[in-house]
Amino acid sequence: MNNLIKQAAKAITLFTLVGFSSATIAQPKQHLPVSINNSSLSDEALVKQLPGFANGYATVNGIRIHYVKGGTGKPLVLLSGWPQTWWSFHKMMPELQKSYTVIAVDYRGMGSSAHPDSGYDKKTVSNDVYELLKQLGYEKAYVAGHDIGAQVAFSLAANHPGMVEKLVMIDVPHPDETFAAMPMLPALGTPTDKLDPARPYVWWFAFNQINGLPEELIAGRAAVFQKTIFHYLLNNDSSLSTLDRAVYAAAYNSKETIRAGNNWYRTFMQDIEDYKQYAPLNMPVLGLGGPGYGWLNYTLPKKATNVKVVKVENSGHFVPEEQPAVAVAEIKRFLN
Numbered sequence: 001m002n003n004l005i006k007q008a009a010k011a012i013t014l015f016t017l018v019g020f021s022s023a024t025i026a027q028p029k030q031h032l033p034v035s036i037n038n039s040s041l042s043d044e045a046l047v048k049q050l051p052g053f054a055n056g057y058a059t060v061n062g063i064r065i066h067y068v069k070g071g072t073g074k075p076l077v078l079l080s081g082w083p084q085t086w087w088s089f090h091k092m093m094p095e096l097q098k099s100y101t102v103i104a105v106d107y108r109g110m111g112s113s114a115h116p117d118s119g120y121d122k123k124t125v126s127n128d129v130y131e132l133l134k135q136l137g138y139e140k141a142y143v144a145g146h147d148i149g150a151q152v153a154f155s156l157a158a159n160h161p162g163m164v165e166k167l168v169m170i171d172v173p174h175p176d177e178t179f180a181a182m183p184m185l186p187a188l189g190t191p192t193d194k195l196d197p198a199r200p201y202v203w204w205f206a207f208n209q210i211n212g213l214p215e216e217l218i219a220g221r222a223a224v225f226q227k228t229i230f231h232y233l234l235n236n237d238s239s240l241s242t243l244d245r246a247v248y249a250a251a252y253n254s255k256e257t258i259r260a261g262n263n264w265y266r267t268f269m270q271d272i273e274d275y276k277q278y279a280p281l282n283m284p285v286l287g288l289g290g291p292g293y294g295w296l297n298y299t300l301p302k303k304a305t306n307v308k309v310v311k312v313e314n315s316g317h318f319v320p321e322e323q324p325a326v327a328v329a330e331i332k333r334f335l336n
Helices: 002-012 043-047 122-135 148-159 177-181 213-218 222-233 242-250 255-266 268-277 293-303 324-335
Strands: 053-060 063-071 075-079 101-106 141-146 164-170 285-289 307-311
Touching (some): 043 063, 053 122, 177 268, 213 255, 222 242, 285 293
Parallel strands (some): 075 101
């Protein structure tokens, strides 16, 4: 354990962790801006803002999966994180569809996909994505993930290397042993309202582990909880619009959706055990890091043989929405 604590201390100085939670508009009383209502938060309404894209649904491994697809060329799978949905890539998707067939997936527990009671370890979730791609007729794909989505993307590459031609990890690595040694208390002087990349304090990692309590506290009030998470992890709070925040809040406001999102965290210990068994990845891997740059630079070379890590300047944790043009340029450069 002392060795783990030393590892965590070293890693903590190098990275910042993912930010997730669950959020939605308060129920039953909803206080939405005049221009936003429940119908405007649906996948059907959102996809209309992205010409060339359409919603799709498939049943894989016995559960319903929602995805948004558009564009031409080689498939590029996009996997979002907590507390978000496929919509987190909406600023990048119009440009990416010019070069690739973009498939933004709501994996198990996210958005309009099913929220089963189990199967939230990243190996199981990534297998859902693998089966989805096979069902869509693909044998190989580029895969990019942010936050929890990056962990799913890594697991997909580790367990199905023949499917993943190139891998992009945005701001977060797959859970390793340092996750188990995260400090429960912030170091002296560590801010708890706004991220200090040198001293991250990821209190929600512990909060999301608790069975039952988060659902009772947050259901109907997810937007309030989410506002704290976003403020802590964003470099510029205005990077998320009122609509963006309403979409993510609406996706995590019920007990069921909060439980599902938190289950991605509750399986971290299993993810760590699975990670120990993975051989180093041989496909090209790109790490895009805002505050997580040092973390990716520290961890990825340990589990991949062909790695490039790029620092995204002037960005907080939510790179796809804070610096979408930079992310698109780096991804296209890497994939091409």
